[in-house]
Amino acid sequence: MQPLPLAQLMEHFRRLPGIGPKTAARLAYHVLGMEREQALALANSIIEAKDRLHFCSTCFSLTDTDPCVICQSATRDHGLICVVEEPRDVAAMERTRGHDRSRGYQGTYHVLQGVLSPLDGIGPENIRVRELVERIQTGSVREVIMATNPNLEGEVTATYIARLLKPLGIQVTRIARGLPTGGDLEYADEETLAKALENRREI
Amino acid sequence: MQPLPLAQLMEHFRRLPGIGPKTAARLAYHVLGMEREQALALANSIIEAKDRLHFCSTCFSLTDTDPCVICQSATRDHGLICVVEEPRDVAAMERTRGHDRSRGYQGTYHVLQGVLSPLDGIGPENIRVRELVERIQTGSVREVIMATNPNLEGEVTATYIARLLKPLGIQVTRIARGLPTGGDLEYADEETLAKALENRREI
Numbered sequence: 001m002q003p004l005p006l007a008q009l010m011e012h013f014r015r016l017p018g019i020g021p022k023t024a025a026r027l028a029y030h031v032l033g034m035e036r037e038q039a040l041a042l043a044n045s046i047i048e049a050k051d052r053l054h055f056c057s058t059c060f061s062l063t064d065t066d067p068c069v070i071c072q073s074a075t076r077d078h079g080l081i082c083v084v085e086e087p088r089d090v091a092a093m094e095r096t097r098g099h100d101r102s103r104g105y106q107g108t109y110h111v112l113q114g115v116l117s118p119l120d121g122i123g124p125e126n127i128r129v130r131e132l133v134e135r136i137q138t139g140s141v142r143e144v145i146m147a148t149n150p151n152l153e154g155e156v157t158a159t160y161i162a163r164l165l166k167p168l169g170i171q172v173t174r175i176a177r178g179l180p181t182g183g184d185l186e187y188a189d190e191e192t193l194a195k196a197l198e199n200r201r202e203i
Numbered sequence: 204m205q206p207l208p209l210a211q212l213m214e215h216f217r218r219l220p221g222i223g224p225k226t227a228a229r230l231a232y233h234v235l236g237m238e239r240e241q242a243l244a245l246a247n248s249i250i251e252a253k254d255r256l257h258f259c260s261t262c263f264s265l266t267d268t269d270p271c272v273i274c275q276s277a278t279r280d281h282g283l284i285c286v287v288e289e290p291r292d293v294a295a296m297e298r299t300r301g302h303d304r305s306r307g308y309q310g311t312y313h314v315l316q317g318v319l320s321p322l323d324g325i326g327p328e329n330i331r332v333r334e335l336v337e338r339i340q341t342g343s344v345r346e347v348i349m350a351t352n353p354n355l356e357g358e359v360t361a362t363y364i365a366r367l368l369k370p371l372g373i374q375v376t377r378i379a380r381g382l383p384t385g386g387d388l389e390y391a392d393e394e395t396l397a398k399a400l401e402n403r404r405e406i
Contacts, residue, residue: 002294003267009252012245017233023221029291030220031249032256032265039253042215043246046234049212050242053235062235064206088232091205 006032055087058135060111060128062087070108079142080107083132083161085115085149093147107145110135115148116157129161136168143171150177209235258290261338263314263331265290273311282345283310286335286364288318288352296350310348313338318351319360332364339371346374353380 002010006028013024031039055061056068063069070076070090082093082105090111096104114127124130135141144165148154162172178196179188188196205213209231216227234242258264259271266272273279273293285296285308293314299307317330327333338344347368351357365375381399382391391399 003256003265003271005248005252005255005267006265009248012248016230018226018229025291025294026221027219028252029289032252032290034253036253039249043249045208045212045215046242046246046249049208049231049235050237050239052208053206062206062209064208068206086232087235088228091228 055111055113059109060087060113060131061090061109077107079140080145081110081132081135081141081143082107082145082147083110083112083158084147085112085154085157087111087113089147107143110144112148112157115153116160117153124160127157129164132161133164133168136165136170141170143173146172146174150175258314258316262293262312263290263316263334264293264312280310282343283348284313284335284338284344284346285310285348285350286313286315286361287350288315288357288360290314290316292350310346313347315351315360318356319363320356327363330360332367335364336367336371339368339373344373346376349375349377353378 009028009031010021010024013019013027014021016024019027031042034042052064053062054064054066056063056066056071058067058071061068061070065072084090084093090109093105093109098104110128110132112127112129112132114122116122116124116127132144136144144161146158146161148157158174162174165172176199177192178199179185179192185193212231212234213224213227216222216230217224219227222230234245237245255267256265257267257269259266259269259274261270261274264271264273268275287293287296293312296308296312301307313331313335315330315332315335317325319325319327319330335347339347347364349361349364351360361377365377368375379402380395381402382388382395388396
């Protein structure tokens with residue numbers, strides 16, 4: 001009994017991740033209650049993001065220039081590459097810089113655009129490993145920080161790439177594992193706690 | 204450091220109700236990972252819903268025809284009007300029909316497009332009360348069911364309209380209040396429980 005354009009809009013929202021039928025309905029009614037100009041701005045923003053963003057030909061993160069702003073920057077440390085799985089991980093790392101650009105991560109990135117997952121048939125040829133090796137062979141990179149996620153696939157990928165890169169004579173490091181800031185010892189899982197203990201440092 | 208089209212898309216998503224910054228980021232990255240065709244379909248669906256849907260000139264619910272499908276229908280009971288606050292409430296009432304169209308609500312609707320709220324400066328002239336009175340004066344309505352929400356504004360609105368309509372010689376009823384199906388006596392608030400007791404029926 002819903003008018004078709006309303007049913008279609010709800011269905012499109014429902015396909016987005018984490019959006020159930022009720023949230024989809026709420027979003028659709030909200031859009032219909034918006035000023036026409038605002039609704040068009042939302043629609044155009046989707047089209048524009050889709051049309052103007054592409055992957056940086058150097059680091060494979062999302063960008064509207066090529067190379068991306070970070071790869072172009074003269075103030076970043078190009079001897080340092082942080083390897084992450086997805087473009088959103090670049091945004092997470094960049095947040096370490098906060099409001100003070102001199103703090104936090106100063107190097108560049110390499111976005112694998114995936115992670116090794118033999119069970120899903122994803123091997124080194126399906127992610128940007130070859131491009132990483134090429135960057136290192138042609139550049140003046142001294143350290144590669146493996147910042148893939150701390151789960152099985154992320155660890156396997158980090159280990160695989162570390163073995164591949166070490167013969168090239170560069171330092172390969174892995175981001176630390178331990179208790180998250182603001183976390184609670186009581187609620188930490190045993191794996192996290194064991195890692196935190198193992199990686200303890202003198203204070 | 205985010206490319207502008209990405210930051211703008213996140214900001215547009217963040218303005219939607221119930222969408223925080225993290226969900227907005229997740230939705231934006233999801234849209235960027237979609238096939239271009241799918242992303243355009245989402246954007247066009249917003250534009251189409253906005254351009255093709257309007258308010259029914261009889262009942263003021265959302266429709267892409269005029270009058271709406273329900274107001275046009277020969278199989279609905281046009282002697283019965285269910286008064287609701289918003290178009291989404293029509294969808295909720297229609298769900299009582301489930302898969303069996305002979306069950307559930309068989310009448311028509313009137314969408315007030317708001318609710319009386321003196322504190323917010325919303326009086327009878329700001330909602331579709333005049334149009335409801337006109338429908339009743341010109342039509343052959345025998346009963347009006349007040350289905351505004353069971354909160355202060357909804358009750359005040361229901362009472363106000365009931366007093367306005369009763370002199371016109373039609374029956375005005377209010378949807379029942381009580382315990383929700385599947386609810387738990389132990390967790391019911393005292394107001395709901397008191398209403399359920401007060402409205403008890405012989406079994």
